[in-house]
Amino acid sequence: MAELFRRFGGGLGTLFLALVAVWLAGMVLAPNLTMIDYALRPNLPPAEIGGQRDVYSLDNILYLANESVHRAIFFKTVWASALVTFITLVVCYPIAFWLAQRATPGQAAVVILALTIPFWINEVLRTLAWYILLAFRGPLNALLLVIGIIDEPVRWYGDIGVLAGMTYAYILFMLFPIYNAIESLDRSQLEAARDLGASVWRTHWRIVIPHSKAGIATGCVFTFMLAAGSYVAPALLGSPGSRWFTEIIYNWFFEGGDWNRGAAYALVLLVLCLAVVLVTLKLARVNLTDVAK
Amino acid sequence: MSAADRILRALFGFYFAAFFIYLFAPLVIMAGATFNASRFPTITPWQGTTLQWFNALWADRGMWESLWTSIVVAFFVVLVSLPIGTAAALVLTSLHARARSVMYAVMVSPLLTPGVVVGIATLVLWRQIGVGGGIFLIVLAQSSFIICYVMLMVAARLQRFDRTQEEAAIGLGASRFMVFRRILLPFLRPALFAAGFLAILQSVENYNTTLFVRGFDTPLTVYIATKVRTGLTPAVNALALIMIVVTIAGAILYEVVRRRAQQRSSAV
Numbered sequence: 001m002a003e004l005f006r007r008f009g010g011g012l013g014t015l016f017l018a019l020v021a022v023w024l025a026g027m028v029l030a031p032n033l034t035m036i037d038y039a040l041r042p043n044l045p046p047a048e049i050g051g052q053r054d055v056y057s058l059d060n061i062l063y064l065a066n067e068s069v070h071r072a073i074f075f076k077t078v079w080a081s082a083l084v085t086f087i088t089l090v091v092c093y094p095i096a097f098w099l100a101q102r103a104t105p106g107q108a109a110v111v112i113l114a115l116t117i118p119f120w121i122n123e124v125l126r127t128l129a130w131y132i133l134l135a136f137r138g139p140l141n142a143l144l145l146v147i148g149i150i151d152e153p154v155r156w157y158g159d160i161g162v163l164a165g166m167t168y169a170y171i172l173f174m175l176f177p178i179y180n181a182i183e184s185l186d187r188s189q190l191e192a193a194r195d196l197g198a199s200v201w202r203t204h205w206r207i208v209i210p211h212s213k214a215g216i217a218t219g220c221v222f223t224f225m226l227a228a229g230s231y232v233a234p235a236l237l238g239s240p241g242s243r244w245f246t247e248i249i250y251n252w253f254f255e256g257g258d259w260n261r262g263a264a265y266a267l268v269l270l271v272l273c274l275a276v277v278l279v280t281l282k283l284a285r286v287n288l289t290d291v292a293k
Numbered sequence: 294m295s296a297a298d299r300i301l302r303a304l305f306g307f308y309f310a311a312f313f314i315y316l317f318a319p320l321v322i323m324a325g326a327t328f329n330a331s332r333f334p335t336i337t338p339w340q341g342t343t344l345q346w347f348n349a350l351w352a353d354r355g356m357w358e359s360l361w362t363s364i365v366v367a368f369f370v371v372l373v374s375l376p377i378g379t380a381a382a383l384v385l386t387s388l389h390a391r392a393r394s395v396m397y398a399v400m401v402s403p404l405l406t407p408g409v410v411v412g413i414a415t416l417v418l419w420r421q422i423g424v425g426g427g428i429f430l431i432v433l434a435q436s437s438f439i440i441c442y443v444m445l446m447v448a449a450r451l452q453r454f455d456r457t458q459e460e461a462a463i464g465l466g467a468s469r470f471m472v473f474r475r476i477l478l479p480f481l482r483p484a485l486f487a488a489g490f491l492a493i494l495q496s497v498e499n500y501n502t503t504l505f506v507r508g509f510d511t512p513l514t515v516y517i518a519t520k521v522r523t524g525l526t527p528a529v530n531a532l533a534l535i536m537i538v539v540t541i542a543g544a545i546l547y548e549v550v551r552r553r554a555q556q557r558s559s560a561v
Contacts, residue, residue, distance in 0.1 A: 004387040007459070009469030016380035023377045027437040028403055031414030038417045095312055098305065113548070118316050120544045122498035124514040125533045129319035131521060132326055132334050132530075139322055142337035168319065200301075221405070229407020231501045236521055246409050246501075253505065259417065266413045270406060277405050288398045 032270075038263035060264030070248055070265075077245035078272065080159070081227035084166045085220050088174040091167075092219070096175055097208065100182035101190065112179075119172040127232045130165040134237065161237035162244065169233060170226045174219035181215025182208060217284035224280075225273045245269060324537065327530040334527040349528040356532060359516035366431050366512060367496040373436040374492045375485060378443025385444070386451050401445075403438035411438055412505030426508025434506045439495050443488040450484035483554040490547050494540070 005013040040056045048054065064070050099108050118126065133140050134156035141153040156164070185208060193203040209216070234244035249269065252262030281288060326334035330341040350356060385396055403411065415434040416426060424430065454477070462472045500514040507515055513536075520529050 003389075004384060007387060007469075008383070008473060012470060012473055016383050019377045019380040020384050023381065023437070023440055024399060027415075027433060027440075031411075031418040031437070034418040034421060035410075035414040091312070094305065094308060098309070114313070115316070116544065117541055118320060120494065120540045121320065121537055122500075122514060122540070124498070124500050124517050125323070125536060126319070128517065128521060128529070128533060129323040131525075132323050133319050135333070135335060137333070137337075138335050139337050168315075171316075225405060225407055229409050229501060231409055231504060232518065235518065246407075249409060249413070250504070253413070253416075259420075263413060263417055266410050270410045273405065273407055273410075287394075288401070 035263050036267060038260050039267040040264075041260055043258045043260040060261045061268060063261060064265060064268060073243050073248055074245050074268070077228055080163060081166075081224050084163060084170065084227040085174075085223045087163075087167050088171045088223050089178075089216065089220060092171060092175040092178055096178040097182055097204075100179050101185065101187060115172060115175065123169050124232055126169050127165050127236050130161070130168060131236050134161050134164070155239075157237055158239040158242045161239075162234050162242055165233040165237040166227050166230060169230070170223045173222045173226060177215040177218040177222070178212055179215070181212035181218075185211045213284045214286045217280050217286045221277050221280050224276050228273060228276075229269065320537065323530055324534045327527050327534050329527060332526060334525060334530045346527040346531045349526065350531040350535075353528060355511070355516060356513075356528075359511045359513045362428065362510050363497050363513040366428055366435065367493045369428075369432040370435050370439055370496040371489050371492050373432060374439045374443050375489055377436070378440045378488060379447050379481065379485065381440065381444040382447035382451055385448055401441055404441045406438070408438075408499070408501030409505060412502040416506050426506045427510050430506035430508065431503050431510065431512065434502050435496050435499055438502075439492045442491055442495065446484050446488040446491070447481060450481055454480055483551070487547065487551060490543065494543070 004016065007013075008016065039060055040058070041054060042057070042059060044051070044054060064074065099111060103111065132138060135141075136153050136155060136157075140156065141150070144150045145153065189207055189211075190203060193207055198206070229246060230244070231246045231250065234242065234247055238244065238247075245265070246269070249262050249265045252258050252265060256262070322336055323334070325336045327346055328342050328344070329336055329339055330343045330345070331338070381400055385393060385400065388396055412434050415430055415437065419425075419430055419433075458476050459472050462476055463469075467475070497513060500518065503512055503515060511519070517529055517532065520526075
């Protein structure tokens with residue numbers, strides 16, 4: 001801290017500290033603490049706030065544990081987000097490996113530029129594209145009918161639609177971290193493995209994957225967090241039978257009118273995501289400093 | 294090359310092509326549906342080629358209002374995020390190793406928080422003070438994590454900064470403020486430009502956070518999502534097409550400027 005003042009002088013140093021304090025205390029810490037406060041208090045009419053019944057309890061969180069529909073939706077959100085993470089990982093790995101190790105620099109530059117195009121396009125539009133593609137009378141059903149794979153149009157909206165839309169929306173968050181990690185692998189290691197008779201699988205399992213685990217962990221953490229916290233894909237591509245946990249939270253706020261319960265549910269989502277982040281990074285022995293690059 | 298290698302290669306080629314079709318087909322279909330006369334946006338069946346949906350979009354007042362809302366929000370997000378993100382990067386780099394890694398974790402934590410939670414937390418805090426959702430809260434909620442991106446980009450550029458320049462200027466009698474304004478800020482300019490661009494993009498594209506703090510204001514993404522539920526016509530596709538073209542043009546411009554800046558700095 002002394003370094004900051006030595007370098008920029010008292011005025012600027014204080015200004016920088018004040019700006020950072022406004023951000024971290026006012027825009028990050030205070031909102032989250034208030035959310036926790038909300039989550040632990042009961043939903044009371046204005047007259048009773050601060051009264052006898054306004055005490056801290058875990059009721060709102062226990063409500064989630066005991067309400068079987070919400071609980072089921074919560075667990076579905078968790079495993080479906082894990083599934084999205086797994087699918088994107090499996091789909092991206094070969095592409096990332098090719099880009100990082102096999103492609104010529106020219107090829108890689110062109111392909112990466114092409115890949116970034118969908119990445120720049122906004123999430124709502126990417127989801128809208130799938131909404132149109134998967135419509136009951138839409139192009140996908142038309143194509144499958146012509147080829148003869150199906151005899152009748154399929155209703156894609158629902159769990160399948162949500163999974164497809166999420167995989168599509170977040171796939172590049174998986175691709176780029178893995179690509180960055182594999183790129184730093186020295187090619188001679190792969191050649192050595194090959195010369196020593198290692199099979200393709202073994203080379204990947206023992207050399208490429210261990211080398212790129214920081215990238216894989218980063219990709220997984222972000223994809224999981226984005227999927228679990230997504231609202232667009234379930235709202236557009238879901239059906240009444242395929243609700244997502246974020247939709248339940250939204251309903252507590254804007255339809256159920258119980259912000260305390262909504263805050264409690266949001267808190268559960270936050271804790272889930274932080275737990276996944278910490279456990280994944282711990283398992284992969286990755287430092288938080290290596291994430292978000 | 295052995296037969297097995299050749300098969301593997303062919304398989305990968307096929308996979309690679311499929312991956313690209315998967316990435317682009319939905320976008321191409323969405324864009325193509327703009328020119329179909331069908332009332333629901335699709336390309337099957339093709340009911341005649343038309344430009345009418347651009348006219349419909351042009352006449353849509355709700356779209357213009359939401360576009361304006363998004364522009365205002367993005368403007369203020371940049372205004373808030375650039376100074377704070379830069380300050381955060383400067384504070385971070387002046388810390389010592391251990392404190393720095395703790396501070397770093399704190400500063401990137403908003404990126405690891407689900408967007409809906411960011412929105413909710415902001416909403417409940419400000420309700421305590423009697424402030425409801427609207428442009429003001431959208432700006433605050435979006436900035437709280439967009440600052441992280443600015444911080445990361447500025448910090449990355451700071452790593453290449455040569456501190457002797459500052460010392461030389463001080464030695465020649467410049468004030469600390471002068472050194473900051475005349476040496477450090479110009480050095481950071483490319484990173485600030487890039488961060489500003491990214492901040493605008495992140496702000497305009499945001500949906501999950503914005504949805505919770507928007508109150509009665511309707512930015513562009515919320516407008517599009519509402520249209521999908523209340524009556525989707527290819528006018529929305531026309532909007533999507535325009536946004537895609539603008540985004541790609543912006544991305545290319547961004548790349549060109551970045552590469553030129555890189556060449557210049559490596560030439561020095």
